[in-house]
Amino acid sequence: MIFTIFKKELKDTLRDRRTFMTMIVIPVLIFPIVLNLFVGVSEGYNKESATKKINIGVVASPENNVIDELKNIPSIIGDKKVIRYKDTLSLINDIRKDSLQVGIFMNENFEMHLTEKTTAPVMVYYNATEMGMKDRAEQYMTIIQENAKRKRCQELHIDEQKLTPIFSSYINVASDKEMIGKLAGGILPYIFIAFGFIGCMYPAIDLFTGEKERGTIETLLTTPVQRWQILFGKMGVVVLSGLLAATCALLGLFLSIEVFKLVEDKELLAIIHSILSPSFIFALFTLLFPLTIFFAGVMIPIAIYAKTFKEAQSIITPLNIVMVLPAMVGFFPGIKLDWITACIPVINVVLSTKELISGTLDIGLLGVSFSVMVLLAITAIFISFKQFDKETNIIQ
Amino acid sequence: MIEVTNLYKEFILSKQQQKELNTTDKKSIAVNNISFKCEPGKIFSLLGPNGAGKTTTLRMLSTIFKPTSGTIKIAGIDAIEYPQEARKKIGFLTGSTGLYARLTPNELVEYFAKLYHVKHSDLNIRKDKLFTLLDMHDFQNKRIGKLSTGMKQKVSICRTMIHDPQVIIFDEPTSGLDVITAENIIKLIKDCKSEGKTVIFSSHIMSEVDLLCDDIAIIHKGKLLYSDTMNEFKNQMITENLTTEFIHIVNSSKNN
Structure with a gap:
């Protein structure tokens, strides 16, 4: 039954133009557009400053x-x-x-x-x-x-x-991969987290508040399907949408590098290739999976509680800042993954991904980060279930 | 058969709800100890003014709401103890029922058939029969969002009947519909009766009640004011028509 609901909700979601845009089109285009702009502007600037009289x-x-x-x-x-x-x-x-x-x-x-x-x-x-x-x-x-x-x-x-009695030479012992990981590695998880959140947002509102607003939830609740099965079927689509948006962002990055050839520096290209290995992508999604469930679990109770699409949107949109802003911690080179930061949700995913890119990740800290996210995801599911089970919440 | 005994439902009021309702009561009684019986092959009408508790009663019968106390039996099944089993026997249609606008009638009917565990072979036979009966073949693959109100109502009927329920609950099924679309619902209710199904429906339209009902119950402020056969109701009438009699009963209860 969960799969029947999941299949129907997925079909319904993919037919919604607004959700389709935020889930697939924008994430695929974001990297090619940003990289193209960045390369164009920096090349133009370099050219201009070199030749400017x-x-x-x-x-x-x-x-x-x-x-x-x-x-x-x-x-x-x-x-x-x-x-x-x-x-x-x-x-x-x-x-x-x-x-x-x-x-x-x-x-x-x-x-x-x-x-x-x-x-x-x-x-x-x-x-x-x-x-x-x-x-x-x-x-x-x-x-x-x-x-x-x-x-x-x-x-x-x-x-x-x-x-000149002394001449000092400074030699950097960090690998280029480590340098990129520590200095710029925060950008990648930030983008995935941001898209993971946005990807979850519209389906969560549409599948819960939207269904309540359109008056379709009542008929669904009269079918011999248990409420937790309905919740899981719908939640599955919300989580998948978040992961799909993050995957599309990754696809956009791949297209920028491999198809549009936006990165010309051969050394940098080699480093990027070594970072974007299948094992890295697998580890990244292992971290993103509980995080996306957590996002879905935070949004769903709000979507269930809200009476209208507009109300849900007005609560969840500012939440975007609260959830995604900690991901910016990854931009600061000094902040490292340790036993404390590994226990802070969102930040632990960003820092783990940074360490993963640098190739300096401690398995113990990764385990703590993952466990914290799984624990939060389970709590979020439990809260969602409690909200969905409240009859005053699900009927207008 | 629907058997309702001492059905009681109260809602806890939030502070905001207390403010909106201008009350200090922490609870609101929606349905207060009502009992009635709906028999197969008969149409039972539940009447009452707005806020009387009709919709809450029907939502408890369809197991959307859990009663605070009392018992409900649907086709012999205890609906409170075994709601999943009871739902298999129920078809539920309301005037405010929405449909999934991005699905086609075909997809929607198949989806609900799966949720009701209808066998694939039965689904095809029933779907074809209902589509023919309601003249739905021409628009079965069009998105529901692009259909007219009348077409949508036909899809709703088809969705309600696809699992061949023994008990059908109609909550103000014709509210907001034009006469031609409402006629489809009236016909459906009559067909259900002739097929020996148990039908309960709530309505504001007295002409519909007069036309369809075998048994009648009037509720007001959650309490059952009257419950008997339609013939007996007509025999006991002290005013000239159904509408004035209904108003008389409700007003009398206010004075008591």
């Missing part, structure tokens, strides 16, 4: 040679035009108006400092809201400083190396 304003005494040095820097780091300014006030004004991107101020004693082998101060102005301008200014100033240093060493007959 910038204006550099300089306030300095006429005998200052730095202006010539600036002009002679090859345009490999981008085209530039050096303009002489009389005062810093107009220089700052023009930077604010974006007719000038970088401003350099050297006082009248600049050449004297160089001659006397003391430190010459230089003020560099830029607008932080213009992305990449500080980097360009730093690149120019590094070249000028290195030239000045080299010249001074020659004048003093000092070997440059003697002024």
